Amino acid sequence: MNYKALLTSATVLLAIEGLFSRNSVQAAKKGVTITTYTDTSSNPKNTNILGNSKKHAKDIPVQILGINDLHGGLSRTGNAYIGNNKYVQAGSAIRLGSYLNQAQNYFKQHNKNGYTFRVESGDMVGASPSNSALLQDESTMHALKAMNINIGTLGNHEFDEGLGEFHRIVSGKKPTKIYNSAEMNYPHTPSGLQITIANVVKRSNNKIPFNWKPYIIKTVKTPNGKKTKIAFIGILTKTMPSLTTYKNYHPYKYLDEATTIAKYDRILRKKGIKAIIVMAHTGVASTVDAQGKATTTGASVDILKKLYKIDPHNSVDVYLAGHSHQYANAKVGHTNLVQAIYSGEAYDNVIGYIDPKTHDFVKNSVKSHVFPVLSVKDDPKVKDNAKVKAIVQDADKRVASIVNQKIGEAASATSFTGRDANNKYQENETGDLVVDAQLAQAKKENRENVDFAMTNGGGVRAGLKVKADKSITWGAAQDVQPFGNMLYVVSMTGQQIYDVLNQQYKNGRTYLLISRLKYDFTDNRDSSQSYKVAKVYDNSGKELDLNKKYNVVINDFLKDGGDDFPQFAQGKVLGTATAEDDTEVLVNYIKDQTKAGHPITVPKLDRKNYIPNK
Structure with a gap:
């Protein structure tokens, strides 16, 4: 607004x-x-x-x-x-x-x-x-x-x-x-x-x-x-x-x-x-x-x-x-x-x-x-x-054995940016990592064929902290995803995906983080919506078919139309995406990537592209 x-x-x-x-x-x-x-x-x-x-x-x-x-x-x-x-x-x-x-x-x-x-x-x-x-x-x-x-x-x-x-x-x-x-x-x-x-x-x-x-x-x-x-x-x-x-x-x-x-x-x-x-x-x-x-x-x-x-x-x-x-x-x-x-x-x-x-x-x-x-x-x-x-120190001591568990490593000893350091297109490194993890873990469990993942920006609460020795702890991951929301696969048409991405610019407060999706957006002459989505395409550059159905991983909050995204509630729920909540999904993704010899790297912030309206 x-x-x-x-x-x-x-x-x-x-x-x-x-x-x-x-x-x-x-x-x-x-x-x-x-x-x-x-x-x-x-x-x-x-x-x-x-x-x-x-x-x-x-x-x-x-x-x-x-x-x-x-x-x-x-x-x-x-x-x-x-x-x-x-x-x-x-x-x-x-x-x-x-x-x-x-x-x-x-x-x-x-x-x-x-x-x-x-x-x-x-x-x-x-x-x-x-x-x-x-x-x-x-x-x-x-x-x-x-x-x-x-x-x-x-x-x-x-x-x-x-x-x-x-x-x-x-x-x-x-x-x-x-x-x-x-x-x-x-x-x-x-x-x-x-x-x-x-x-x-x-x-x-x-x-x-x-x-x-x-x-x-x-x-x-x-x-x-x-x-x-x-x-x-x-x-x-x-x-x-x-x-x-x-x-x-x-x-x-x-x-x-x-x-x-x-x-x-x-x-x-x-x-x-x-x-x-x-x-x-x-x-x-x-x-x-x-x-x-x-x-x-x-x-x-x-x-x-x-x-x-x-x-x-x-x-x-x-x-x-x-x-x-x-x-x-x-x-x-x-x-x-x-x-x-x-x-x-x-x-x-x-x-x-x-x-x-x-x-x-x-x-x-x-x-x-x-x-x-x-x-x-x-x-x-x-x-x-x-x-x-004294209360904080006592709390730290009580949870230390859980929080300080090492779950993986990053490629460099630099913490990932969070929502307090969004770029001008409302992307941050930790947010993109989160949706990538949700898509990867859903694919790993193979419960449903999945195409994309989306999550609400407000659900990623902090940047991912990386220690000087490049290690990542359980507590660092939990600080990023503290809600413990369950993940679902929802069937949405290409048109519905366009609609939900446009809803970001209608409510003016919330935004979405996306995985395996990219889109171009431009200025909009409608005062009720500052920008409009011009083109949505997958990572290969193929534009979405408005009539085709795609399977999208979202959390249960968005599934019910939360954060002013009612279009998600119009999708057909196919089932749960993973057996774990979103906190454990991020933890397990970091574990899996590290174990496979792929330290966690900073995602490139290129999923939203602004094109001036000439």
């Missing part, structure tokens, strides 16, 4: 507030002002985040520290892009814990009677590295507890193994299935995390599952005892049927986000609660173009615009987004909207002052920023969080 088409940039205001820039644009139809902020500082001390705290001596200072899309990233780091800045090797739960403490301490220095709430906006778990995945993400629950994150909502990955399994690890109950010995011996303790979810109900009875609540209310007060309340509403994207397997999403209904927020906003206001925070697993992004113009677009903006249409007088003060793994800092109407990238690379820091007389945040008192979680190299003064570090 071209979200920029939803905004009109007729009015652009530039301002400087310390190390903080701002652009405003007026929405064309609804009159809701959208203001984009561009964070330029890595430290709260160099911003306006406290506002004029002395001016609010009689008000109640409140700080919201938020994270999103941690994905069990206990040790994972990456490049964090915030505004125009790039922070190298940012992230990890170990560093995140320290930065949350630093941000709270700075707030408390100036607001000794203030309140800090640490919250998260979904995808705490799922698609996790080995030191979390092999422990059913219980090590991540322990780390969240150590970081004092105690209010959360659901993301799509909380459904990866069924919502019941997620509820189990939040509650700290024993496993109901037999997993590896490391997980079975791991301490199963309550996380203390309160889950709020307003728009997910059971299909069977229309009730919110597991006795979770649509909102959570907290009491705050002034030093002289004047009390008021603040509420947190949890929201999940209603696009769940495209984000997980049928068996995991189908037991529930996903209600419209804006309508649900409006419903509970009204209920809370009737209770006298006007300070309202929404934690929503819905995407958003703030970007700056070459001319310095900043814009904020995405589903979260659309939801807030709809909310203002339903109820222009809503009292949603802060909207903490997730899901799209991008930076955002903006204001839609009077609502501050933020998203802190993903995997602990950054955190939201929102500070405002509640008037105990009106029970609402003082007008214009709420300031929002997103800050990076810097590496030790970039910020040696901030030490690792000792509590979280």
